[in-house]
Amino acid sequence: MTKEASKNIAKLLKESNYAVIVTGAGISTESGLPDFRSQGGLWDGRRPEEISHASKVGTDEFRDFFTKRLNDAAEHKPNAAHRLLADWEKKGLVQSILTQNIDGYHKAAGSKKVLELHGHLRYLTCNGCGRDYDVSKFTVEHSDACLDCEGTVRPNVTLFGEELPHLAWSEAIQEARKADLVIVLGTSLQVWPFNSLIDEAYQGGNAARIVIVTESETPYDGIASIRLHDKITAALQAVNEYLV
Missing domain, CATH: 3.30.1600.10 (SIR2/SIRT2 'Small Domain')
Structure with missing residues (x-):
């Protein structure tokens, strides 16, 4: 990640009134946890x-x-990226985390407002x-x-052939619609309806800015204000240097 990108993401976080983090398997593979879909x-x-x-x-x-x-x-255990997100939440920089992951690492790292949608x-x-x-x-x-x-x-x-929990999904939609900044970490955004949260945020009343940090391509790369193919832990640590 370039210094300019790090500064820009930090600036977006500082200026945001309601930042929402969206995570997938990529944030936990950096803990050594095997993912589902990659080779x-x-x-x-x-x-x-x-x-x-x-x-x-x-x-x-x-x-x-x-x-x-x-x-x-x-x-395996939560990594520095999970812990940084929990720290940003405590500092009021992040309002909620919406995750596909079932490993529970966000809560284990200390994040409080986590919706484990799967x-x-x-x-x-x-x-x-x-x-x-x-x-x-x-x-x-x-x-x-x-x-x-x-x-x-x-x-x-939530297994294939099952619907997402109704209450959690409704809350996630509300979180996305309130967001003015969404930072996507480690998900290819291929799974519906989870990926529709990006549409809810981008098309919502606050017209959220979208930042995507994941190694694979996503269907939403074209609308991202900042698009990075970096490792997540390294990227968040670089951003954090401009937040302290």
């Missing part, structure tokens, strides 16, 4: 809409896949009676049978 990622050579589909709950393939996800999320891996829930379970039921016991009913225990994530 060599968890989906490489496989069809995610089949492995992580609601119809697969209760199958060995589904349980094995999410056991790996749970183990990976526990093995769910989280902090605990499991029976899809029958709603009883919550520790993740060890998958990772240690290798079981998804509920102890109270005939339901199946599963992670609290």
Whole structure:
């Protein structure tokens, strides 16, 4: 990232009245967490809409896949980018974070206003009676049978074939519409309806400025005020030098 770009992003943050951060897998891969879609990622050579589909709950393939996800999320930790965003929130520079990620790293790093729109891996829930379970039921016991009913225990994530949680999604839309600045970090913005949040912000009453920092191309590159293909941690650290 050039000094000029760093200064410009810092200036946008300082001048913004309502800055919203939008994050995807790219911010967590810098913690060492495998992503879904890139070459060599968890989906490489496989069809995610089949492995992580609601119809697969209760199958060995589904349980094995999410056991790996749970183990990976526990093995790795939030990185400097997560911590910087939490610090910016405390300083009033960032108002909310809207994330596709299910690893929970934003909250673990100290961010308070986080909408985990695709769910989280902090605990499991029976899809029958709603009883919550520790993740060890998958990772240690290798079981998804509920102890109270005939339901199946599963992670609290939105699967293919399911709608996003209504209340969280409605809140996310409101956050996007209030934004006058959106900084996109580590998502290719390919997944609908999550990517429509950019439209809500850009076309909203505050006509949000869009900053995109991700290595892959996105469908929204053309409307970005600043477009960078840098590593996220390095980019945020460079911006932070002009915020202190």
